[in-house]
Amino acid sequence: MVEFAGWEMPVQYRGVIEEHLAVRGRAGLFDVSHMGEVEVRGPQALDFCQRITANDVSRLKSGQAQYSLLLNKNGGIVDDVVVYRLEADHFFICVNASNTEKDFQWIKGNSEDGAEVENSSSRYVQLALQGPLAEKILQRLTQLHLKEMRPFHFSFGEVSSIRCMVSRTGYTGEDGFELYCDSDQGESLWDRLMDGGSDLGLQPVGLGARDTLRLERALPLYGHELDDTTTPLEAGLEWVTKFSKASFLGREALLRQKQEGINRRLVGLELIEPGIARSHYPIFKQGQPIGAVTSGTKSPTLGRSVALGYVLREQSEVGNNVEVEIRGRKVEGRIVSLPFYCR
Amino acid sequence: MEFPDGLKYSKEHEWVLVEGKTATIGITEYAQEELGDIVYVELPEVGEKVVKDDPFGAVESVKAVSDVFAPVGGAVLEVNDTLPDSPETINDDPYGDGWMIKVEMSDMDDLKDLMSADEYTEYIEQQKGEEDEEEDEEEEGEEEK
Numbered sequence: 001m002v003e004f005a006g007w008e009m010p011v012q013y014r015g016v017i018e019e020h021l022a023v024r025g026r027a028g029l030f031d032v033s034h035m036g037e038v039e040v041r042g043p044q045a046l047d048f049c050q051r052i053t054a055n056d057v058s059r060l061k062s063g064q065a066q067y068s069l070l071l072n073k074n075g076g077i078v079d080d081v082v083v084y085r086l087e088a089d090h091f092f093i094c095v096n097a098s099n100t101e102k103d104f105q106w107i108k109g110n111s112e113d114g115a116e117v118e119n120s121s122s123r124y125v126q127l128a129l130q131g132p133l134a135e136k137i138l139q140r141l142t143q144l145h146l147k148e149m150r151p152f153h154f155s156f157g158e159v160s161s162i163r164c165m166v167s168r169t170g171y172t173g174e175d176g177f178e179l180y181c182d183s184d185q186g187e188s189l190w191d192r193l194m195d196g197g198s199d200l201g202l203q204p205v206g207l208g209a210r211d212t213l214r215l216e217r218a219l220p221l222y223g224h225e226l227d228d229t230t231t232p233l234e235a236g237l238e239w240v241t242k243f244s245k246a247s248f249l250g251r252e253a254l255l256r257q258k259q260e261g262i263n264r265r266l267v268g269l270e271l272i273e274p275g276i277a278r279s280h281y282p283i284f285k286q287g288q289p290i291g292a293v294t295s296g297t298k299s300p301t302l303g304r305s306v307a308l309g310y311v312l313r314e315q316s317e318v319g320n321n322v323e324v325e326i327r328g329r330k331v332e333g334r335i336v337s338l339p340f341y342c343r
Numbered sequence: 344m345e346f347p348d349g350l351k352y353s354k355e356h357e358w359v360l361v362e363g364k365t366a367t368i369g370i371t372e373y374a375q376e377e378l379g380d381i382v383y384v385e386l387p388e389v390g391e392k393v394v395k396d397d398p399f400g401a402v403e404s405v406k407a408v409s410d411v412f413a414p415v416g417g418a419v420l421e422v423n424d425t426l427p428d429s430p431e432t433i434n435d436d437p438y439g440d441g442w443m444i445k446v447e448m449s450d451m452d453d454l455k456d457l458m459s460a461d462e463y464t465e466y467i468e469q470q471k472g473e474e475d476e477e478e479d480e481e482e483e484g485e486e487e488k
Contacts, residue, residue, distance in 0.1 A: 016405045017380040208379065208406050274427060276383050276403050297405050298382040305383075327385075327401065 002207070005097040007034040009207050016208035020300040023172055023213055027131030028205035029193055032178075033186060036100030036121040038107055040091045044114030049091050052110055052249055053083060054232060056242040060085040065152045065167060069240055070103060071250030075231040075257060079103050080222055082169060084154060092165075094126075096222045110249065125186025129193060130176030130205075130213075132343075137197035138177055142166070146177075160192035171210065173217025174343055212297050216341035218268060218308065224279060224294045225266055225308055233257055234310065235266050236338070264291060265316040268338040269307040269324065275331040277307035277324045284323045284330065290315045293324060299340060306340045307333075344372050344467075347438055351454060352463035353414035358438065359457060361448075366415050369442040370402065370433060373467050379404040381433045384426040386443060391419045393446060395453050400443065402433065411443065415453040421445040 002011050010031070012019060022028050040049055049057045055068035062085050070078040079099045084092040095103045104119040111117050129138055135146050144157040144166055154167035162185045170176040181189050194202060211221070220226050225235055231254060232241045241254060271277060277296035282289055296307030307324070315322065318337050323330040346352065351359040356374035360367040375381065383403040393399040398410035399419075422444050426432060433441035448454075458466060 011406070012379060015380050017382075020405075212405050274383065275385075276408065278408060298403075300405065 004207070005034060005100075007097065009034060010204075012206040012208045013204045016206070016212060017300045019203055019205040019209040020212050022201060022203040023131045023174055023205060023209065024301055025132070026201035026203075027129060027133040027137055027176075027197055028172075028203050028209070029190070029197070030128040030130065030205050030210060031125075031186075031190065032128050032210075033125045033183075034097035035126050036095040036097060036103065036119070037124055037180075038093045038095060038100075038104055039118045039120050040093065040107070040115055041089060041118075042115045043089060044112060045089045045091055045116075048110075048112060048115035049083065049093075050245060050248060052107060053081070054241045054248060054250065055083070056245055057083060057085070057091070062087050063153055063155060065154055065169060067152075067240060069232055069237065070106065071232070071248070071254070072228060073250060073253060074229075075233075075250040075253035076228040077222075077226045077230055077232065077235070078106055078228060080220065080226055080237075084165075084167065099222060123183060124180045125183050125189065127179045127181075127186070127189060127193065128170055128172075128176060129179065129197075129202075130170045130172040130174050131202075132175060133197070133200050133202070134174070134176040137193070137200055137202055138166070141192060141196050151175075159189065160196070162189050162192070164189070171219055172213040173219070173339065173341055174213075209300075211295075212300055215295050215297055215306065215308065216299050216301055216339065218339035220266075220308075221295060230310075231257060231262070233262050234264055262313055264310045265313050266294075266308060267311055267316050268336045268340060269293070269296075269309055269322070269333045270336045270340075271305040271307070271324065271331055271333040272321075273331045273333075274305075275324070275326045275329075276305050277309070277326065277331075277333065282325045283309055283311055283333075284325065285315050285320070290322065301341050304340075306336075308338075311335070344376070345438075346371065346373075346460040346463050348460045350438070350460065351414070351457035352460065352466075353412065353457055354466065355412040355414070357412060357414045359414050359454070360442075361454065364448050364451070365420065366417070366446045366448050367442050368399075368414060368444050368446060369437055370411060371463070372437050374409075375434050375437045375441070378402060378409060379406060381430045384430045384433070384443070386422045386426065387419050389419050389422060393417065393419060393444075395450075402430070413446070414457055415446060415448050415450075417446040417449040419444055420447050 165180040291311035293309040385401040393413040395416035
């Protein structure tokens, strides 16, 4: 167990690699209750969410969710979030654990009449059931028609008699679901899901494998690939940023950066020589520093040493040979296309 | 957890098997379990000098990297060439096939600082106790999702 953002979190149950491969091959269950939830309600809720997020909330019908960003005035990323539209005037924003209080204060600080903001993090437990067998396992326990639930859609229903919000989302690069229920039912939900899936090889999965799974799929992690000083244009998240919207926080700064061009870009790296590139290791091109690694590991699925990092834009083309300095030794690597793994 | 009797142990969780002037060095069961799945091992070259208490190599799990410190000083006689291709051997057999290097000791007095199996077992218990206390005291973790 490790302490993380005030939560006691399991790093691993039976071993990171075993858990990682269970999710890729069968299914894994994660307790991600540390994730925060902020709710926005009221007649102005839609307009308010449009203003504080980069993606276009008006495209969401009730029962749909979208990946989005909270941006500051300079276009820097306050957090990356998932916005759920529960009803026309009720939104549910899932935020990163370590940012919950920051996000809540920031959202409240920008709030306006007609949009009530509430930090409801402590009310919910969030479990993630991920992997190719996730649908089969969950369908045993619920009347919801999971086959008809498309990615980034969600429904309310009972899972083994426990009322849940069931969402076809995740952070692993596999098919799967995230389930939200009342905190006091969380433990029962966990036990029933484990019982319902153990014969199909469902395994509990800790934070360690959560990190290697998301990294293979090149999903950014706040505090590593994203922070208050990185912009969506640099992080390869321009697709999230809908300039077609008339206004949102950070829009002007980002339009300016788009015109002027970015200096650095997030890239994927693969090491050609043995070694593992870790966060903060410097990246060089012919002896000149060009950037730094933000996350890296040995990919359990691919068996190769992979990393994400920022490099100067002019050095960011796929195929470019670079070096990563690992404990004083320069190790050869190459910029590769992302993601490293795609199901 | 097993700590064989015939070995000497360091505070950094390396073990040493002494045969004459030759010391075979690896990491303990406790160390491999703390690290988790080992996926990469960095070893010195034969002939290189290792200095007591300085890092001579590194082991990496998917999650983290750890230096391995030399419990004794001397010249490297042999390295375990199978480890780079199958680093998980250290997890599977830390005291056997998972050995890391053999060193010709330059100063037999280096052994005086090392612990017996019983002393090391006690040391581990102490460490665990302190860890629990630290966990209770810690406030904020590192940023993670």
